Amino acid sequence: MLSTLIELQRLKRLDRTGWTLRGLPNGTESVAAHSFGVSVTAMLLADKLIAQGVTVDVQKLLRIALLHDWAEVRVGDMPRTATLYFGSEARKQAETAAFSDVIHGSGEAEGLYASLYNDYERRESLEARVVKAADVLDLLIEVLALERAGASGLDEFWEVAEKPNFNLEGPAEQIVQQLLESILKARTELHRNV
Amino acid sequence: MLSTLIELQRLKRLDRTGWTLRGLPNGTESVAAHSFGVSVTAMLLADKLIAQGVTVDVQKLLRIALLHDWAEVRVGDMPRTATLYFGSEARKQAETAAFSDVIHGSGEAEGLYASLYNDYERRESLEARVVKAADVLDLLIEVLALERAGASGLDEFWEVAEKPNFNLEGPAEQIVQQLLESILKARTELHRNV
Amino acid sequence: MLSTLIELQRLKRLDRTGWTLRGLPNGTESVAAHSFGVSVTAMLLADKLIAQGVTVDVQKLLRIALLHDWAEVRVGDMPRTATLYFGSEARKQAETAAFSDVIHGSGEAEGLYASLYNDYERRESLEARVVKAADVLDLLIEVLALERAGASGLDEFWEVAEKPNFNLEGPAEQIVQQLLESILKARTELHRNV
Amino acid sequence: MLSTLIELQRLKRLDRTGWTLRGLPNGTESVAAHSFGVSVTAMLLADKLIAQGVTVDVQKLLRIALLHDWAEVRVGDMPRTATLYFGSEARKQAETAAFSDVIHGSGEAEGLYASLYNDYERRESLEARVVKAADVLDLLIEVLALERAGASGLDEFWEVAEKPNFNLEGPAEQIVQQLLESILKARTELHRNV
Amino acid sequence: MLSTLIELQRLKRLDRTGWTLRGLPNGTESVAAHSFGVSVTAMLLADKLIAQGVTVDVQKLLRIALLHDWAEVRVGDMPRTATLYFGSEARKQAETAAFSDVIHGSGEAEGLYASLYNDYERRESLEARVVKAADVLDLLIEVLALERAGASGLDEFWEVAEKPNFNLEGPAEQIVQQLLESILKARTELHRNV
């Protein structure tokens, strides 16, 4: 169990490659900090859903959010372009194998972690799909924060926001869409003021 | 909801003061990265407990772990010595008020977040106490990682490890104690090799 | 005496929280670097005053400027919002106690340092008030420098500049006001060019 | 031609993942800085070889050294463990395709760059093999410099030094071996003094 | 040979002073990363020239590009203004003496390195002049990349671009001029979009 925790510590220092490749300073955002952001965003989304009567397994949702990037401790935070060259299938296989090795020996819940990871990779459950939405929303809120602090050259991240396909429906789709729109509105206001 | 998420983004950049005050470089660990570490550690501890037949509300545990440091976005990451001068009671009151303002307008679950925060501050539930243990264990694993990378002058953090009082009992106490001892053993081995 | 100096070294690494909380990189400005800026600004202001026939105790002024932030080595650089939650009175008491412990054992001048600190906290002397003005002016010049380098999202700092109340009068008020206006003018020109 | 140069600028900021994953600060070494080190080391090795009468195409050698990491601007600096999960064959294919896209439109020498890259990947020419040796030697000298500055936990890098297989022979093998041994000797002395 | 390589490692960490003096974060660009950029730019320029039938000694060109900043490991990266105070002649003499000491004992090619350095300092050969052009072009592409990422306050660097005097003629002059113009055009487009 300790060796798993020691290895995961490394995510606290691993830079998200997207920022450094666009000229932002090293240390802009670590993978661990991003995972925290995704988990918090997923929790708030889930609580909105629950308030509208949707059943959400919050335990499952938070577990997925916390573990969805663990493979990066062995595979690194690959830039988007890397997936083009490896193919998304090869990337999935590599990350699944890396995840499996990371959790090896973490204890009795090893099997549970593996099945949650697979759920996330396949976006099977509602919880997995909400975490994926939170993953993108946290990215966009980070971009918004960076632009507010003066960064530019990040336009390509906003393209994601135009054609989101999270495979959600009903209240889940609406709630994610509302948050997305309020992010886009905040950005429009930001650039009007500049 | 967006304004809460935008404010919490700031934890991704806020340095844990303990490291910079001891001469480690800026950017050593953010509050968000630490919260991620605490959440993961709490999850692994909980799964050990469950495997031993203890009932743990994992949803509650992960929610507490994720939100326990949100007040720092307004109060800052106060060094230990600061508490001596303000008094732990004043600090608790200030952080509780700050937490309350951070979650204001975060949606229907606002009341739930406030009650989980109070539970954590008072260490009422088993889940709150396990998160507190995880908070200390993640700190020690970080110190171990820093020492492995060459840092020194961090001895005072290990004093915490000698007299831990997490107010746990039965399997919870044993499991936390086991992890603590394996951390201490790893440290002993590290210094034997140097 | 050495232990005081060793402890104060830590201010060289302690980040000014205001920048990191607004998304600027870690390492933007240390408390020690800010204290240097305040001291230099205070010296230049004092020399302007002297040139206009005002009596200024420059020794006292520079001593106050150099020591006014020493308490932060124990209390940290608390963000503005922190004062709202603790109350400015509690903050003053905590910082005064911390300052007192920092200088404990620094030698024969311990009593002098304590009385200069109290003077600053109460803005009793002209020198204390000029240092307070220098504290704000150095902040604004830093914001100007950051905006010139591309930073944004720092508007709230400029609100301070609109309603400054340094409790100065006569030539002191005029000289501070002139510097303030030249800073504001430089900012207006900066944004016209962008 | 400009778009190629703009893209390659990004290597100046891209951190070598090996350091951050071992707890060293962000910004320890960029891919561009490493490429500079490899090129300089290759040049010095080549000049030793020439002095011993070996024919070396220095132009070819320096071209290979300068371009051998260009693919990382799209694929990232993958940690060693990543290769285990993707397979070294898939990695080579991905990097070759990425390299090909990076140089696309760089001008008349596009074909030359592609053939030099392939030579390096296959270690066909003496020049390609000397660059590979320089790649490892620059890594070890960097580790030595980091250890001299206080870093630890880098032992696994030294394992490479024990069983180097650069497929060199004659004077080339001797010269590389001599440099390797002087590095190992410098390390032994370093640790004797500590 | 090892001592030369160990000393040159330091260029990987030495900040280009121009950026930090203009308020950009530490770690923006190292001297080693810049030398890599100059070498790559020089190579691409040379290959354009060759394609137009000009004879270029690429080996010589790349050697000069790699070694032209080695003296900075002893003299530091002096800001432009420093040259005003020391005089460009004194600076040249100091850097030449420093270079000479850096390469002392680097092996049989020591004399070659010294003569290439002198060639560069005097801009005697075509290769030396093309490297000088690459030195300026890499600077401008870096400024462009920084401005794209949000930096400002770098206008003075663009003044260099208006009156370049690289003492080149024929195809060399044209090719450098074309690259310069495409950089300026990219900058104009960048600022139109902002």
Place this chain on the structure above:
Amino acid sequence: MLSTLIELQRLKRLDRTGWTLRGLPNGTESVAAHSFGVSVTAMLLADKLIAQGVTVDVQKLLRIALLHDWAEVRVGDMPRTATLYFGSEARKQAETAAFSDVIHGSGEAEGLYASLYNDYERRESLEARVVKAADVLDLLIEVLALERAGASGLDEFWEVAEKPNFNLEGPAEQIVQQLLESILKARTELHRNV
């Protein structure tokens, strides 16, 4: 006056070259942070002297401490080795001319600043010599702090401590010597514990 203050802001970001050239991270210590340390150390030394009946012009002492490194904003923080190549006389002349330009237009006290700078350069007054001692003592305390945090490879700085020649006598010499010895003792204890 504002233009002088804006220019001096740059010292807050300018790295002390000595650390980066020895492999410590960028941002280890700025010139402004060092000037703060020198000023504080000088003040404490002066107060010890005064307690022993020596007359010290503290105003003059603090002014010198605050302004002694202003020339670096134009000349940069030259590494020690740079002085070897330029000659200490040329360095003094360049820095004096740079200082003169920095303070140009800073107001009525311009002449005073120039004369204090000259006093420091020539170590004429007791105050100038105490500041020089403080300059070295702050350096050694910083080295001590870095070594406490795990840094190594800084031995050459301690050589300064063995043969200090501050041209002081009587109580001034004793007090500086006492502080020096307590620093050396703290270092010995540090290394005994490691």
